[in-house]
Amino acid sequence: MSLVVNCLLLFAALTLHTSHGSSMCDCANQISALMNFYNSANPTAWTRSDGWVSSNCSVSWYGVSCAGGSLAAISLPYNNITGTLPDSWSSLINITTLDLGSNSLYWTLPSSWAALSQLTALYLYGNNFNGSLPPEWSSMSKLSTLWIFGTKIAGQLPTAWSIMASMVDLQMYSNSITGALPSEWSSMTNIAKIQLGGNSLYGTLPSAWAALRQLTTLSLYANHFYGTLPAEWSSMTNITTLHLGANSLYGTLPSSWAALRQLTALDLHDNNFNGSLPPEWSSMSKLSTLWIFGNRIAGQLPTGWDNMRSVVDLQMHSNSITGPLPPQWSSMTNITTLNLADNSLYGTLPSTWAALQQLTNLYLYDNNFNGSLPPEWSSLTGLVNVRLERNPILGGVLPPEWSSMMSVTTLRLEANSLYGTLPSSWAALRQLTALDLHDNNFNGSLPPEWSSMSKLSTLWIFGTKIAGQLPTAWSNMTSMADLQLYSNSLTGPLPPEWSSMTNITTLHLGGNSLYGMLPRSWNALRQLTTLYLYGNNFNGTRPPEWSSMSQIMNLYIFSTEVSGTLPAAWGNMTSVNYLRLHENMLVGSLPPSWSSMISLRELRLDSNTLNSSLPDSWSAFRNVTTLRLDFNSISGTLCSSWSTMTSLQLLTLASNSIG
Incomplete structure (x- = not known):
């Protein structure tokens, strides 16, 4: 056994050494060509x-390998x-592999390299080449792998390359190639494998390519193709990945493509397809990814697609x-992402979908x-x-049973017709980071138990009953x-204890019936940028301590019963843009120290009882x-120095005693 292991280790070492270089004595006559490049x-x-x-x-x-008296490979x-x-x-006419990928090479691809007739693999990806693809390279008759993606290559695809009969893997995506797909190919x-996505190709998809029956991957996304999907491509029966998204293709989805039974990924998103989803496609039993979003597809969801039991990612939103x-889709038990949002779907949510145990992302918003x-x-x-x-x-109550969805991080149920109370059992949803329930008909109170949602960063429950x-x-x-x-x-009052929410940036409590004094302890909320407390029944004064809210940009405390003077210390709120304190019971003078609010764009102090000059x-x-x-x-005269307020568009001083 030890002899076998030692032999294997010796073979691995020799192989590793060869991949990084070999003796140059075997190809000494070609060293000058390498050194010229090196220098x-x-x-x-x-x-x-x-x-x-x-x-x-x-x-x-x-990176250099020699064999039989010639350079065999360059890998750098x-x-x-x-x-x-x-x-x-x-x-270097006997070289078989040349890899210069992910360097900073530039200029054009040399047409003279057409002489490299033994080349089987050429990697030039991730460089800064420009110019066009040399038609002369068609003489590289043994080339099977060509990667020139992620460069600045432009021009058209050479028709002459159609004689490259050994080509197996052609990747030229993310360039600036234009023109049509050559039917001759x-x-x-x-x-x-053909990958041409992310170029500027145009024209129709050639039906002649139906002859490419060994194709497993065809990627043409993000170009400018138009026309219909060729029904003839149904003969590409070995294809597993077909990306045609983000083009200008139109027409109906061919039912004949049901013959593409090896397909695992089909991307048709963001085109102009119409018509309905072909029931015949249910025979694509290996399909795991299907993207048809951003089209004009109509009709109903085919019940027969329940046969697509390999589907993992199904996205057909925005149609x-x-x-x-279909309740029958409950048999798609491998699905993890289902996006049917922004359509005109109706009816009830099928209880049978409870069988979709692998589901992680469910998007059904903007339907009926x-x-x-x-x-x-x-x-x-x-x-x-x-x-x-x-x-x-969509009505009914929030199911208390959903408390078992303990992996959910985002739950959005806003702008429906939901009613009833907020279930205290949802306190178990401790992974929640965003919960949106606004614009429904909920009643009852805010559950104190939800305090266990310790990861919750966004909570919107406005526009309800x-x-x-507010739970302490x-x-x-x-x-x-x-x-x-x-x-x-x-x-009720604003809980002073909420001062521990030190990460809060937006707090909107306007338009309620809250009362009591503004808590001084909230001066700890130093990340606050927006605080809206308008339209409540607060009394007392404005806490000078809030001057430590140095990040505040929007502060609205209007239409309340707050009284007292304007705190001079608030001049430290140098980030404030919009300060609205109108329709209160404020008295006293206008603080000169507020002149340090250099970011201020709007200040409303109207409808109070302020005096002084x-x-x-x-x-x-x-x-x-x-x-x-x-x-x-307010009394006195208008200050001549205010003429420096060059951005001022609206100044109202009516119903004062200003001369």
Whole structure:
């Protein structure tokens, strides 16, 4: 056994050595062609150049292999090489492999390399070549692998390349190639992979390519192709991956493509296809990825597609598909992503889909579903993203049973007709980061138990009928960044304990019936950029301590019963853009220190009982566009220094005593 292992290790070592270089004595007559390239290609910057300057031919050169008296292979990818491809290498007529991928080579591809008739693999990807593809390279009759992707190559695909009968793997995506697909390439009958995505190709898809029956991968996405899908391509029976997304193709989906039974990935997204989904495609039993989103597909979802039991990723959003969700699709038990959003689907949500145990992403928003949320879906414990928003007649209550969906991170149910109370059992959804329930008909109160949702960063429950008080226990939601509970019927005071929500940036509590004083402890909310407390029944004064909210940009505390003076310390709020304190019971003077609010664009203090004169220092408001001070008791004269407020568009001083 040890002898066998030692032999294997020796073979592996020899193979590894050969891949990085070999003795140059066997191809000494071709060293000059290599050295000319080396000296012109900024050699000091090469990542590896072992042996390249040695005069001893027995020393191996990194990336160079010799055999039978000639250079057999050059492999220098990712080697930080700068320069051009040398015409002189056309003399390396016995080379079989040439890999210069992911360097900084530039200029054009030499037509003289057509002489490399023994070449089987050429890798030039990830460089900065320009110019066009040389038609002369058609004489590389043994070339089976050609990678020239991620460069600046332009021009058209050479028709002459049709005689490259040995071609198997052709990858030229992410270039600037133009023109049509040559019908003549149908003679490349051994080709298995063609990748031309991300170019500027145009024209129709050639029906003649139906002859490419060895094709397993055809990628033509993100070009400018138009016309219909060739029904003749149904003869490409070995194809597994077909990417035609992001073009301008149109017409119906050919039912004849049902013959493509080896397909595992089909991408037709963002085209102009119409008609309906072919029921015949149910025979594509190996299909795992199907993208047909962003088209004009209509008709109903084929019940027969339940036979597509290998489907993992099915995305058909942004079409005009109608009808109900087929209960039979519950047999697609391998599906992980199902996106049918933004269509015209209707009917109830099938309880049978509880069988889709692998489902992680479910998107059904912007449709017309009715009925209620199925409690049975509680068995979908692998769900991560659930979006059912904007189904205007989807009603019923929030199922308490959904508390078992403990992997869900995003749950959006806004703009439906849901009602009832918020289930306290949902406190178990501890992976939730975003929960949106706004614009429904919920009643009851906010569950204190939800404080266990410690990862929740976005919570929107505005525009409902929620009442009761703000739960003190929610102070444990220390990941909260965006909390919007406006336009409800909330009562009670602002919990001082919420000062522990130190990551919050947006807090919107406007349009409720909250009362009490503004908590001084909230000065700890130093990440706040937006705080809306308008339209409530607060009293007391504005806390000077809030001056530590140095990131605040939008502060609305209007239409309340807050009284007292304007805190001079708020001048430290140098980031504030919009400050609205109108329609309160404010008294006292206008603080000169507020002149340091250099970011201010709008200041509304109208409809209070402010007195004193206009501060000369406010001339520093160079960015203010709106300043409303009307309906107060301000006296004195208009400061001439305010003429420096060059951005000011609206200044109201009516109903004061300004001379």
